Amino acid sequence: MAPYEALNGRKCRSPIFWDEVGERKILDSTTVSWVEEAVEKVKIIRQRMQTAQSRQKNYADHRRKDLKFEEGDMVFLKVTPLRGTIAAKKGKKLKPRYIGPYRIQSRVGTVAYQLELPNKMSRIHNVLHVSLLNKYHPDPAHILHTEDVELDETLTNGEQPVQILDRKVKELRNKQISLVKILWRNHDVEEAT
Numbered sequence: 676m677a678p679y680e681a682l683n684g685r686k687c688r689s690p691i692f693w694d695e696v697g698e699r700k701i702l703d704s705t706t707v708s709w710v711e712e713a714v715e716k717v718k719i720i721r722q723r724m725q726t727a728q729s730r731q732k733n734y735a736d737h738r739r740k741d742l743k744f745e746e747g748d749m750v751f752l753k754v755t756p757l758r759g760t761i762a763a764k765k766g767k768k769l770k771p772r773y774i775g776p777y778r779i780q781s782r783v784g785t786v787a788y789q790l791e792l793p794n795k796m797s798r799i800h801n802v803l804h805v806s807l808l809n810k811y812h813p814d815p816a817h818i819l820h821t822e823d824v825e826l827d828e829t830l831t832n833g834e835q836p837v838q839i840l841d842r843k844v845k846e847l848r849n850k851q852i853s854l855v856k857i858l859w860r861n862h863d864v865e866e867a868t
Contacts, residue, residue: 742805744788749776749811752790752803776811835860840867 679687744750751773780789786805841856858867 742808742810744779744782744805744808744810746779746781748779749813750779750788750790751775751809751811752777753807753809773809840864 677687752775753772754774778791780791780801783789783802787802788805788808789802792799792801836857837860838858839855840858843854845852845854856867858864
């Protein structure tokens with residue numbers, strides 16, 4: 676039984692089913708007119724609730740897109756930073772939202788897919804919901820040429836300055852700060868800092 680019924684010993688009279696509960700005792704014509712008026716108001720309320728629900732459903736369905744992937748498709752995997760950690764709070768804007776791309780092995784159910792994840796991600800379960808995936812559109816700009824980038828044994832590349840492009844001195848109230856614009860190795864002039 677509902678908690679309301681357990682506490683009060685009678686069924687709840689909600690706007691949806693208020694006239695369908697228990698026996699009705701009609702005493703006179705004023706009571707009959709009151710009941711009929713209330714039934715009409717409940718019908719209007721139900722109709723307006725149905726209209727609002729259908730409008731909200733239409734709005735939600737208009738913005739919703741059903742994602743379907745095939746075996747062998749490449750997808751990005753959505754990542755969320757760990758909450759509550761200091762690292763997650765520091766540079767949250769600059770953290771990648773998606774990682775990958777990874778290949779889909781098979782479809783599991785209607786909204787789940789099994790991915791081919793690398794060995795370093797063995798702690799993550801490889802069957803994921805479709806909401807965590809994003810379609811990868813092949814683009815040659817995404818491919819990194821490893822012969823251009825020199826990596827050390829820890830798989831990192833150290834940025835090294837190549838040329839000083841610009842200098843200026845910033846004047847504050849009681850001191851001067853010299854600013855230098857540097858061109859870095861393996862970067863274009865637009866990426867100079």
